[in-house]
Amino acid sequence: MSSKERNIFIAQNPAAAALFFDEVIQGFIRIILRYDPSSVSAEQNGLFGRCCGYYGMVEAQGRGTLHCHMLVWIEGNPSPQALRDRMHDSPGFADSMFRWLESIIKCELPSTTELVVETEGAMEAPPLPAGTLDPRLHRDPTMSSLAEDDFQTAFRETVEELVILSNWHGHRETCWKHLKNGEPRNDKSCRMRIDGSVNPLTRIDPETESIIMRRLHPRINNFNDLIIFLLRCNMDIKYVGSGEAAKALVYYITDYITKGTLATHVGLAAVEYAIKMNNIKFDPEDSPRYEQAEVNRSLFTKTVMALMSKQEMSHQQVMSYLVGGGDSYTSHSFKVVKWGDYDRHIARQERDLTEVAPALPESESNVDP
Incomplete structure (x- = not known):
């Protein structure tokens, strides 16, 4: 197949592409990382050492193909401050650390x-x-x-x-x-x-x-x-060797969970278009002819439809949920935190405490400190 023929084949077979991507990532976890929390054998050491956890998020590129951003935790890796201290105190440890990094991270051609x-x-x-x-x-x-x-x-x-x-x-x-x-x-x-x-x-x-x-x-x-x-x-x-880098990478990778795929200017343009079309349908000069509820309902519907028409998901993203591995690969399970409910509960508690707290008598509240 030529490059064009391969691209057409992939575009016409998104399920096959999603399945292949899932097979590749599962193979990476199984063969490269060798993640197995139940084993204590040295044979379970992966390419980077003993993997004790991983967290990967899947994203689609502009052309629709899938790729994964993954954080990998290695057993025995010291904290950023402990690593700095050991490298400063022990030149031998620093040299060993540098050799290990150069053995797994290359920044030049083999030749x-x-x-x-x-x-x-x-x-x-x-x-x-x-x-x-x-x-x-x-x-x-x-x-x-x-x-x-x-x-x-x-x-x-x-x-x-x-x-x-x-x-x-x-x-x-x-x-x-x-x-x-x-x-x-x-x-x-x-x-x-x-x-x-x-x-x-x-x-x-x-x-x-x-x-x-x-x-x-x-x-x-x-x-x-x-x-x-x-x-x-x-x-x-990349080796994550500092607290700042760790925070930046965790945010960068987990941001794929929540970041919107619709650019602000595109969303605003869609809203503007919905308002324009609604005004054409309900001429403001003839407003007495229409119930305000009808106008509002139409505007809401047109706005939602305009925004949804600008949202894009590739075929491979959709198929990854149906036949592939979904949008994430993780070694651990996580509890869902319903932040909205939690925030409202705390707000209610604070409000109730404020209302229950007895007010000071006016004579006491006006006493100078």
């Missing part, structure tokens, strides 16, 4: 061993030679069919091809979608923070005390070589 410095603007990813099959469609090299050294070579070559195709960052409109009118669109304002900078060594920033990863290539987004080899798609990976 890159020296700093790559841009001299003439942003480097562009090399194009695929004409007639070359998309690397994501290649048959994977396997350990069972190759000698160990040959497999390692094939593994690195495959990862390099996949990273160039999937994780080489080139600025797009989405990089600047939060900028205001007139703000410059350049490396510094890229919200993905791929600004062309490089860093020869993993180190601790003396000002923020955050860990800055080694980055030998200015345009390669963070990836894990094994994950990109298995999933064959673009990815991102």
